[in-house]
Amino acid sequence: MRFLLVYCLFSFTSIGLFAIDYSFTLKKQIPVKKGYFTTDPIGNLYVVRDNNFIVKYNNQGDSLAVFNDVNSGAVTLIDATNPLRVLVFYSGFSQIKILDNMLSLKNEIDLSKIGLFNVPAIANSMDGNIWVFDPSGNLLKINEQIEVQYSYPLRNMIDFAVSPSHMVERDRTLYMTDTTEGILQFDRFGFYRTIYRFHTNESNVLNNYIVYYKNGKLNSYNTKSLQSSEIDLPHPENILNARIEKNQVYVLRSDQIDIYTFKESK
Numbered sequence: 467m468r469f470l471l472v473y474c475l476f477s478f479t480s481i482g483l484f485a486i487d488y489s490f491t492l493k494k495q496i497p498v499k500k501g502y503f504t505t506d507p508i509g510n511l512y513v514v515r516d517n518n519f520i521v522k523y524n525n526q527g528d529s530l531a532v533f534n535d536v537n538s539g540a541v542t543l544i545d546a547t548n549p550l551r552v553l554v555f556y557s558g559f560s561q562i563k564i565l566d567n568m569l570s571l572k573n574e575i576d577l578s579k580i581g582l583f584n585v586p587a588i589a590n591s592m593d594g595n596i597w598v599f600d601p602s603g604n605l606l607k608i609n610e611q612i613e614v615q616y617s618y619p620l621r622n623m624i625d626f627a628v629s630p631s632h633m634v635e636r637d638r639t640l641y642m643t644d645t646t647e648g649i650l651q652f653d654r655f656g657f658y659r660t661i662y663r664f665h666t667n668e669s670n671v672l673n674n675y676i677v678y679y680k681n682g683k684l685n686s687y688n689t690k691s692l693q694s695s696e697i698d699l700p701h702p703e704n705i706l707n708a709r710i711e712k713n714q715v716y717v718l719r720s721d722q723i724d725i726y727t728f729k730e731s732k
Contacts, residue, residue, distance in 0.1 A: 488728040490700045490715065494527030496723045503723055506546035509712030513723060514541045520554065522569055525712055527725050533569035545590045547634060553596065555588050562588060562596065564610065573610050580612055589633035589640065593654075597640060599630050605642075605656050618656040632668035641676065643669050649676060662687060670709060679708040684715070700726065 502514040509525030517540035520533040533554070542557040551572075554563040560577040575596070577585055582600060589597040591607065595615055598606040607616040620628050628650065632643040638654040648663040664687065666678040674690045682702025687694045699708055699717060707718040717724040 487731040488697060489731045490726040490728045492724055493714070493727050494725040496523065496527055496725070497721065498723055499721050501718065501723070502541065503707070503716065503718055504544045504546055505709050505711040505716055506549040507711065508549055509714055510546070510549060511716060511723070511725070512544050512546050512552070514544070517541065520544070520569065525714060531569040533565060535563065538563070543587070543632070545588065545634070547590050547636065551590065553588065553590050557585055560585060575610065575612055577612070580614065587630040587633045587642070589635050591635050592638055597633055597635065599633065599642070603628065605652070607656060616656055620658070623658040624650070634669065634671060636671035641669055641671055643667065672710070677710055679705070684708055684710060
């Protein structure tokens with residue numbers, strides 16, 4: 467309930483964001499080489515340095531906390547959709563670390579104990595469980611005791627082999643990004659709904675918008691109005707990835723992360 471309140475207070479609410487042109491102002495630069503990053507709904511930034519050293523920044527770019535686990539290999543992804551329950555995934559070791567809002571370790575999950583190896587993607591769920599994609603083709607939901615709550619054989623619902631690179635749950639809907647096929651949508655019970663043929667490595671969902679980075683632009687698709695649009699990002703020539711959160715744009719480049727504010731161009 468606490469997270470639901472936080473999300474309602476700070477979630478993205480600018481319905482017309484992608485309908486007009488914007489000018490950008492550079493707010494902060496954070497040095498990082500070959501890094502991975504993500505954001506949470508209140509604008510905090512999570513940056514991975516040297517494969518496994520995680521630094522959390524606030525939306526001003528000030529460091530808040532760190533986490534480092536050299537025994538689990540490289541960080542594959544971070545799911546911070548719930549800032550109070552951050553998931554850190556180490557696919558090489560089939561490990562999930564559950565951290566609190568100060569990046570203190572709360573729990574550890576070893577997926578190998580239920581025979582899961584080479585898992586490509588996991589995601590936080592609003593019901594306190596965790597989505598896991600089984601490479602054999604099943605979509606699983608497990609709890610923190612590593613008990614399988616649900617198992618859905620996707621081959622019975624989808625007529626192609628799914629190979630996800632990223633998953634995220636928003637508003638009790640799961641979005642699974644397959645770099646070849648597109649972004650698949652599932653309901654909160656894991657049943658397949660539809661697919662959006664957008665090719666990207668990962669996606670985020672803000673209200674009714676699916677937002678993803680591609681070719682120097684932030685692209686969006688409104689699942690209600692069925693309209694798509696895009697934002698040209700500053701200095702697109704060396705962008706590796708980009709996200710929008712809490713009315714700021716976070717841009718990963720080869721040697722730094724740029725945090726931009728933006729406003730409507732006159």
